[in-house]
Amino acid sequence: MGKKTGNRVLAETFAAYGVDHFFNVPMIIPPGIKEMTAIGVKSVVAHSEKAAAYMADGYARESGRVGVCASQAIGATNLASGLVDALMAKSPILALTGGGTADTRERNFYQEIDQRPIYAGLTKFSARVEKAQRLPDLLQQALRVATTGSPGPVHLELSGFWGAVLMEEVEHVMPPEPRYGFCPPIRPAASAEDIRTAATALRKAERPIIVAGSGIRASRAQAALLKFARFARIPVATSLDAKAAIPESDTLCTGVVGDYSRDTANIAVSEADFVLFVGSSTGSMTTRGWSVPVPGVPAVQIDIDPRELGRNYPLIVGLIGDPAAVLEQLGVELAGPVGSPQWIDRIAALREEWGKLAAQYENSDTSPIRPERLCSMLSESLPEGALVAVDTGHAAGWAARHLYLNRSGQALIRAAGSLGWSFPASLGAKCANPMRPVVCFTGDGAFYYHLAEMETAVRYGINTVTVVNNNHGFNQERVLWGEDAALEKNWKFGRVDFAAVAETLGMKAYRVERASDFRGAFKDALAAGRPALIDVYTDPSAVVPIPWEKPKELG
Incomplete structure (x- = not known):
């Protein structure tokens, strides 16, 4: 050579x-x-x-x-x-x-x-x-x-x-x-003895639940998780990064659990008498500061990294291996559904309660637009196979609660805490799969970080659609400053027209101030044949609710 x-x-x-x-x-x-x-x-x-x-x-x-x-x-x-x-x-x-x-x-x-x-x-x-x-x-x-x-x-x-x-x-x-x-290059399995121990514990559970984390995406184990959950009849809660692992319409889906969460998921995980952590690092964001579930609940954890097993929750057994491979092993050992029919009924009731609670703002036509309504319209407009890149902060909170991914092939990736991540990440995702519809969902505070990359998208023809939840400020932090005019510049921005900025840089751009205009703009943006941005003016008074957590017992 x-x-x-x-x-x-x-x-x-x-x-x-x-x-x-x-x-x-x-x-x-x-x-x-x-x-x-x-x-x-x-x-x-x-x-x-x-x-x-x-x-x-x-x-x-x-x-x-x-x-x-x-x-x-x-x-x-x-x-x-x-x-x-x-x-x-x-x-x-x-x-x-x-x-x-x-x-x-x-x-x-x-x-x-x-x-x-x-x-x-x-x-x-x-x-x-x-x-x-x-x-x-x-x-x-x-x-x-x-x-x-x-x-x-x-x-x-x-x-x-x-x-x-x-x-x-x-x-x-x-x-x-x-x-x-490519990840994963190999799929190591767990020991047979550990699988038997986990299956024995699962069979005893009346109210089991799965908490799935980012390891599901890293392992490309979404299909394996869905197959196992349906076979064993175990409800599923996920971190935001694993949100699309189970369709929102599936009767076993409880939603996103933790800090960025849907009430149904936090309630269900708190009521469970057995938790199967799958590809979850059991960190503070997914567990509401290690309170959902409460440490001590009977638990089994699947992870390819042995350092994660039992890090935050005592375990009946830790299953070391690739999540997809271990779930297949566990399904074979179980040989049938677990848990009680009443538990499935309880999950159905929680899902119904959430639908009623969420409808108030998801169906609102007020102006400025409610973020819940924006997420609902985005859910309805996303085509099959779409990937959504979600930022952190309020964008993550609204997406966890009100974004519904039900169509075939839809997926979500999210910032693990770095404000501004989603727009550049969406461009990278589109480069990896140019034929896939890629949508960035971000707030204006996050978008300011890297808006110069609009020029990059235009220069290289990276045709994503960016939806900006524009409340003209860091309104997640508004509560810190109250209504004091002398302090409002700490959270409130000037009224910058992102659509005009985007057009100057060569993007197709839309400004939406009424809910009735969003669907048409989104449809046009998907078909634009160039990078597109939709600047949606939303209600600056809307704040993601404090996540549900189990009331503390009076002592």
Whole structure:
């Protein structure tokens, strides 16, 4: 085999592993980008390193493939800040940065810092490539780590301000391992003894419930979860990230549980006498600060990462393995439904109560538009196969409660806490699957973070539809400041016309101030053939209700 430059090896490795987009901010490995372009890996240049990381994250969550983002040495810290969400959401990302060299370290070279401590806490693996000959093994190691076990971000620092080390030639190139370009590359099963223990406990339960988390999406285990739940007749509550794992219309669906939640889910989980956690990290957001359910409820947990088993809840047994594989094992061992018919009746009653409670605002035609009404109209308008990227804060709260995903193939990805994530992530998701309808649902506070990426969407023809819940402020925080005019600038924004801004940048744009105008605008936006934005003026007084939690007993 003849010698190749490190840039060529990088490009060929990406192609072999199914990576077809490279999200970056200049300048980073220009010769490498030329090599990528020559073999069909598309470079997407963003306006900020953080946005590039979010694009790679959206790409990875939508496709299951590794999302790649990159920046020169100066932008390394900006890029790192974009990896927090990916780490929390179990998203396989490879971050590449330029870095120092033996000749520049400890000499006050321009904006050079030690990147290792920064990336150590944000990635599963971080290493320096100081010679091009080390690229093949370190790159393949990084890709294996990103996609195996609990997926997550990895990092390679390429020596040289913009990664010039890859201009060196490489003599020996390792054969690719394409299976590690996609999650999950393998599906390990749990031990048979543990499966029997879990099944025995489940058979004793009268009111069992499943709490499903982001591990379902990371494992691509949605179909396995739905099959198991229907077979065993166990109701399902999910985190927001796993919301689309079970259709909202399914009689076993209780909704999203925790802080961003629907009352039905929190009540059902609190009343359950057995909880099966599946791919859930049992963190504070999904459990309402570890109060839904209360620790001590009989529980079994399925997770591919043994560190998560029993972290926050005592377990009858922890099942280590891939969620899809373990659910199949558990279904075989159960051999039939569990729980009582009265429990299913109780879930039906909770679903009915929610429908009556939600109808007041979901059917409202008041102006400004209620966010509940906006979510209801969006639910009705989303086509089959649509993917919705949801931001955090009020966007997440409204989506958890009032967005209904019932049509075939619909899915949802969400910010794990990084305000502004959803718009760049939606662009990355669209790059991963250009034929899929991709919709961003965000608030105006979040949209301000990365609205410059509208130009990126237009430049590359990334035809998403962005729906902005525009209440002209951080109204989630309005309660902190009261109605004091001297303090209102802490939450209240000026009345910026996002539709006009979007049109200036080349997008198709609509401003909606009446509920009756939304469906037509959304239909046109989907068919626009270019990036589109719908700026929806909503009621600034509307606040997501405090999540339901079990009343504390008087002592």
